[in-house]
Amino acid sequence: MKRRQRKPKKENQMLLTLTNTQPPATDLGFLLYKHPQNVRQYPLSFGIAHVFYPEADEARCTVCLLVDVDPIDLVRGKATAIGGGLLGQYVNDRPYAASSFLSVALGRVFATALSGRCADHPELVSRPLPLVAHLPVVAARADEGFVTALFEPLGYHIEMQRLPLDAHFPDWGHSPYVALTLSGTVTVKTLLSHLYVLLPVLDNAKHYWVGQDELEKLLRHGADWLAGHPEKARIARRYLRHKWSLAREALARLEVVEDEVPESVTETAATTETAATDSEMASITVEEAAVEAPLSLNETRIRTVLAELAAAGVQTVVDLGCGDGKLLSRLLKEKYLTRLVGLDVSVRALEIAADRLQLERLPPRVRERIQLLHGGLTYRDARIEGFDAATAIEVIEHLDENRLAAFERVLFQCARPGVVIVTTPNVEYNVNYPFLPTGQLRHPDHRFEWTRAEFESWGQRVAAIFGYAVRFEPVGTVDPTVGPPTQMAVFTRDVEQGGEA
Missing domain, CATH: 3.30.1610.20 (Hen1, N-terminal domain)
Incomplete structure (x- = not known):
């Protein structure tokens, strides 16, 4: 057979x-x-x-x-x-x-x-x-x-x-x-x-079994690309089998990301080696930090925004597109600010922000000063109206350009704060990043990046329509040919004109 x-x-x-x-x-x-x-x-x-x-x-x-x-x-x-x-x-x-x-x-x-x-x-x-x-x-x-x-x-x-x-x-x-x-x-x-x-x-x-060694594998194999990925939080969480402590550690160690493109390759290594947590930064003076470690672009940006808010004498601030709460965590330390709100479309980003801010462990008098809200930036939201100041830090470049008009109306016409601070990458500066291919934007989720002329044209148009004055400031080291890595517009409401109804 x-x-x-x-x-x-x-x-x-x-x-x-x-x-x-x-x-x-x-x-x-x-x-x-x-x-x-x-x-x-x-x-x-x-x-x-x-x-x-x-x-x-x-x-x-x-x-x-x-x-x-x-x-x-x-x-x-x-x-x-x-x-x-x-x-x-x-x-x-x-x-x-x-x-x-x-x-x-x-x-x-x-x-x-x-x-x-x-x-x-x-x-x-x-x-x-x-x-x-x-x-x-x-x-x-x-x-x-x-x-x-x-x-x-x-x-x-x-x-x-x-x-x-x-x-x-x-x-x-x-x-x-x-x-x-x-x-x-x-x-x-x-x-x-x-x-x-x-x-x-x-x-x-x-x-x-997933433990610390898996976290190290994630960081090792994702070293060249994960930090700038728009889904990095979801990737970390799912790769590490929803072990929150490991996912939070992974995200913390990936913080030289997207909007923190280093001003030089040398600065990247120095920033990574000397990066401090928020609690550590609280115990270091500005002068000491400047001497002990080169400032990352993100740190420079946050300090510039803090200085603008302090100079404006505001007491209430809404951070639009607050992400994982980096700016909010610093604003919360400023005792002159009596009310803070962070708004973001990503629920996961808000969860990370809540962890960063340690909302559940804040003293009651501090906790009542801050609130995180889930919502979009292109729809009118009464919850963000009535604030002295609004910030949109590295946000607008994530919006489709055909949605910018809606964002402008929501912010400048409906919410109508007295001061608005907007920062965005300067695309001209990208030539200074040798690891960034020609024509590629700094982050895959960026819908656009503007030249200095394009940003100023946008800012002047918005200010004229909605009754604001505007000035433009550089953020980061200014290249004599292509300008700063980040550009900032500071809008102040013209109370005499009143703007568009």
């Missing part, structure tokens, strides 16, 4: 293909430390990883990482279930969909490429290549736009198809899985680091 050949269980395999089309395309093999003519296997605690090349020539080279997961090995000898409950130990999607298992396999199989090393051709490490990563099944347990929100700011072209629960029963609807293709001109190290971090983030789960 002829014995039937046992077929491999393809449904128990996770798959990733990575394709390079830059001749000689087989350079991909050097970067990955995997020869295109060989088939390699790597034992894992939950199965076996296979690496092979379905195609490899001068014009096109594709490497395939196939992870064969044994679902019984996942739970054998383990006291806790992966999916929760006894049934969840054996009925789950872990052998089928790209998740933290594939992330672990990436770290094991492509460790050298992830570390950015290539002994034979070191010049290839920093060379961007036209790469395409394809994942046939990815666990994406989040809102519909989350995949785009994760990968689009990183510069990828995204092709995504939501997979049905059952192709034979379309009425059952969609599953929490997508077929995902990412295309972009990036280094191999960069692409692998994005996948290593973001696959578990999409899945919103991990199959192993």
Whole structure:
């Protein structure tokens, strides 16, 4: 009797293909430390990883990482279930969909490429290549736009198809899985680091214990890109399995971000090494801080805004787009301010701000001075009206330009504070950042960045329409050719004109 050949269980395999089309395309093999003519296997605690090349020539080279997961090995000898409950130990999607298992396999199989090393051709490490990563099944347990929100700011072209629960029963609807293709001109190290971090983030789960070492992995693999990502808070929270203390620490250590682009590469290192927490800063005088550490652009900006508010003699301030509360935490220390409100559209940012401000532990007389509100900047909100001053610090560049008119009416016509302080990046200064590619804005979420002339034209127009006087001030070191890194407009209401009704 002829014995039937046992077929491999393809449904128990996770798959990733990575394709390079830059001749000689087989350079991909050097970067990955995997020869295109060989088939390699790597034992894992939950199965076996296979690496092979379905195609490899001068014009096109594709490497395939196939992870064969044994679902019984996942739970054998383990006291806790992966999916929760006894049934969840054996009925789950872990052998089928790209998740933290594939992330672990990436770290094991492509460790050298992830570390950015290539002994034979070191010049290839920093060379961007036209790469395409394809994942046939990815666990994406989040809102519909989350995949785009994760990968689009990183510069990828995204092709995504939501997979049905059952192709034979379309009425059952969609599953929490997508077929995902990412295309972009990036280094191999960069692409692998994005996948290593973001696959578990999409899945919103991990199959192993998460502790301090995972935080260090997140910071190590996200060192070149996470600080400036608009979803950094959500990424940190989901990567660290919603362990708030770890997520807060990760965010605190990523604080040289977006609006803190250093004035020089040297300053970046100095600022990182000497950065102090808010509580530490409270015990250091301005003069001492200036001597002991170079000021980051963000610190310079905050001090400039504080000085303007003090000179204006205001008592109540609303911070529009308050984010994670950096400015509010400093305003709260100014005893002459009797009422503070922070408004932001992001609930998560407000949660971080509440933690930064330690709202639950403030003395009652201090706590009653400050309030955090959830709301948008382009809709009239009576809660932000009646304040002496309003600040919009590095905010307007995050608004679509076609929504600026609504923002102007909400702020200058409806809320109508006596003083308005607006800061925004000076795009001309970007040439001083050697690590910022020509034409690229300082942050992926910026909808625009203005020249000095464009900002002044906007400010003068708004002041004329709504009955304000305006002056413009530099923030940060002024380059004699391209000006300061940040530009600031200080609007003061013209009580004689009254402005537009």
